[in-house]
Amino acid sequence: DGGITQSPKYLFRKEGQNVTLSCEQNLNHDAMYWYRQDPGQGLRLIYYSQIVNDFQKGDIAEGYSVSREKKESFPLTVTSAQKNPTAFYLCASSGYRNTEAFFGQGTRLTVV
Amino acid sequence: QKEVEQDPGPLSVPEGAIVSLNCTYSNSAFQYFMWYRQYSRKGPELLMYTYSSGNKEDGRFTAQVDKSSKYISLFIRDSQPSDSATYLCAMAGTASKLTFGTGTRLQVTL
Numbered sequence: 001d002g003g004i005t006q007s008p009k010y011l012f013r014k015e016g017q018n019v020t021l022s023c024e025q026n027l028n029h030d031a032m033y034w035y036r037q038d039p040g041q042g043l044r045l046i047y048y049s050q051i052v053n054d055f056q057k058g059d060i061a062e063g064y065s066v067s068r069e070k071k072e073s074f075p076l077t078v079t080s081a082q083k084n085p086t087a088f089y090l091c092a093s094s095g096y097r098n099t100e101a102f103f104g105q106g107t108r109l110t111v112v
Numbered sequence: 113q114k115e116v117e118q119d120p121g122p123l124s125v126p127e128g129a130i131v132s133l134n135c136t137y138s139n140s141a142f143q144y145f146m147w148y149r150q151y152s153r154k155g156p157e158l159l160m161y162t163y164s165s166g167n168k169e170d171g172r173f174t175a176q177v178d179k180s181s182k183y184i185s186l187f188i189r190d191s192q193p194s195d196s197a198t199y200l201c202a203m204a205g206t207a208s209k210l211t212f213g214t215g216t217r218l219q220v221t222l
Binding site (some may be wrong): 004006023033035040042043045048058088090100101102103104105106108 | 118120144146147148153154155156157160161200202210212213214215
């Protein structure tokens with residue numbers, strides 16, 4: 001089945017620790033995105049990548065880092081510098097013209 | 113002022129009603145318009161995609177775009193309890209970045 005796979009579904013982290021969220025797609029899409037969703041705030045863009053080995057900051061990149069070494073993979077690291085990391089994280093990808101975006105099922109990160 | 117404004121709801125309607133969901137935007141560069149449906153604790157699912165003014169129909173769903181007024185709508189006919197979800201509008205210009213509304217929570221009651 002083609003799609004976007006995010007793992008894990010739930011993640012708990014202690015304060016001060018870095019944690020990496022996985023996102024893999026087999027849709028052969030060039031562009032990939034990371035969004036954060038908080039109640040009442042919609043989706044906010046963290047980072048996006050249009051091609052391999054290139055990525056750009058979104059609206060709320062502070063405290064996050066990404067890499068794009070393979071077309072299929074776009075992992076997100078939530079660093080200890082992120083002051084309020086508890087949220088629902090969504091990965092997406094899009095193809096030609098980078099418009100229609102398809103989402104994974106999300107990772108819910110909780111800092112304990 | 114946000115680039116995309118969307119009434120957060122909640123919107124409660126009886127089964128069988130016609131639902132109208134709306135977004136307004138301020139950025140004239142937006143050319144592509146999407147509606148997503150998101151069930152609780154799930155990723156958004158693409159419902160409708162359009163890039164021109166006018167109407168686009170898909171089953172019980174109709175997407176309407178009015179670029180002159182910077183206004184888009186999603187109509188759901190014969191609404192069902194399974195339509196209960198949060199509906200997100202999204203828009204993009206020539207660049208790849210999508211801008212989302214905050215979402216409208218819809219509840220369809222029996």
